Amino acid sequence: MAAQRGEGDGVVTRPGETGTEAPADVRERARAIPEAAVARLAVYLRVLSGMVEQGVTTISSEELAGAAGVNSAKLRKDLSYIGSYGTRGVGYDVEVLVSHIERILGLTRKHSVAVVGIGNLGHALANYGGFPSRGFPVAALFDIDPDLTGVPVGGIPVNHIDDITTVCAEREVSIGVIATPPQAAQAVCDRLVSAGVQCILNFAPVVLQVPDYVEVRKVDLAVEMQILSFHVARRADEAAGDVVNGIGVDGVVIRP
Amino acid sequence: MAAQRGEGDGVVTRPGETGTEAPADVRERARAIPEAAVARLAVYLRVLSGMVEQGVTTISSEELAGAAGVNSAKLRKDLSYIGSYGTRGVGYDVEVLVSHIERILGLTRKHSVAVVGIGNLGHALANYGGFPSRGFPVAALFDIDPDLTGVPVGGIPVNHIDDITTVCAEREVSIGVIATPPQAAQAVCDRLVSAGVQCILNFAPVVLQVPDYVEVRKVDLAVEMQILSFHVARRADEAAGDVVNGIGVDGVVIRP
DNA sequence: TTCTGTGAATGCGTTCACAGCC
């Protein structure tokens, strides 16, 4: 399989296409895109951005799919949700695709981010270069520790969490990132919500209770580890159990 | 995610192979649990652990579902995948449930973890208390920076990435965590794989190419943010566009 | 009666396979 060396972050070149609001047909489409496809579009976008930097101008569904780790039928289906921007017999124009995906993902607007909880993870997030360069400027940091208040992290001074509501409203934060200990997460979440934040990325291992109109995405390390653990166990069991179809041996199981 | 599930096969399970391994019926079940359910089981487990600490001994599907943020039918279905451990008319015994979920998730074994890339995120991971306490001892740390080599982080000395293969094999690492910059990720991944690591948690924004028998889970901050961005955009569009069903107004859109 | 456990029905996402255009 062609090992496209996927470049990571990079400046997204956005041709023309200034801050227009979405026209009716885009609006229509966005409604219909499956959640799973949205996640993949973001991946395609990154791969494509890497292509732009390498000077690639055209790409086939097969190539792009390979680089993104999906099969080509799925890729074409995903792209078809956002419109028909390919050329039969040829492939897709990389820049065209980039700009359309960006538009669908709403990346033509800036989305200010607030990070709450400036521990190890919060530091990592505040310093994460991938955010600002991709249209997600970190506009505010919060922590409960008064000693941190005012100290700049990644160039932004830390505020006290008591000020979440006012500061977030002031700076028009649209995405809140919760990187606090679990005990604090729900309270922080409530404050974010009352500041008008409608999208939350939650790193705390808690199930947040929010109003219906708030979108929460969870990143749960323990859960990820446990899913992996499950697979380890399943494999060990399969190996220990009977050989079913064409299964390898000596610890390395082939074909689940 | 490359794992395909094999389909209907008359799997013959043999009793009593290696003594400490899961018994035949557990093995049988594990094979059949949908991936999505596995992720939720991990969540139920955490909620239940909290219950144990609070001294709760029995819980109904309704309560547990509420605490885990799912509906009760789904919860019961998920639990049914691992067996029938409830009491009709009463509910589930919390401790019984905990131990069965732990068994299914393979948490009765230790899974040694190696973290590669000791930047901000790597530090956060190395210090993350949730790992060791839940059966995921961090057994090794790696970085490319020679200045870091030998320096202990979270109590564990950092090794140079050139030693990944030997050290991981030595310490029987079963889960590798990649927290490097994107450019380094694939090379690191290859080394982990050649050290026998079959499960990888990848924080680098790259699509890793791995053999089929390796399980990769990806945590991609940029993708998460972009999914949220999509929702912000969709909402703004809905608000700007027509009122479709029973959608609220004045900036607060109801029903995602 | 209460609440679990589960077949059956439904919905969603993925894959297939080919029509349509270059």
Next chain:
DNA sequence: GGCTGTGAACGCATTCACAGAA
């Protein structure tokens, strides 16, 4: 010939709804 775009088929996951145990 090559490659996209997409209806149709398929399989997996969720939800329904009720039978059955305490």
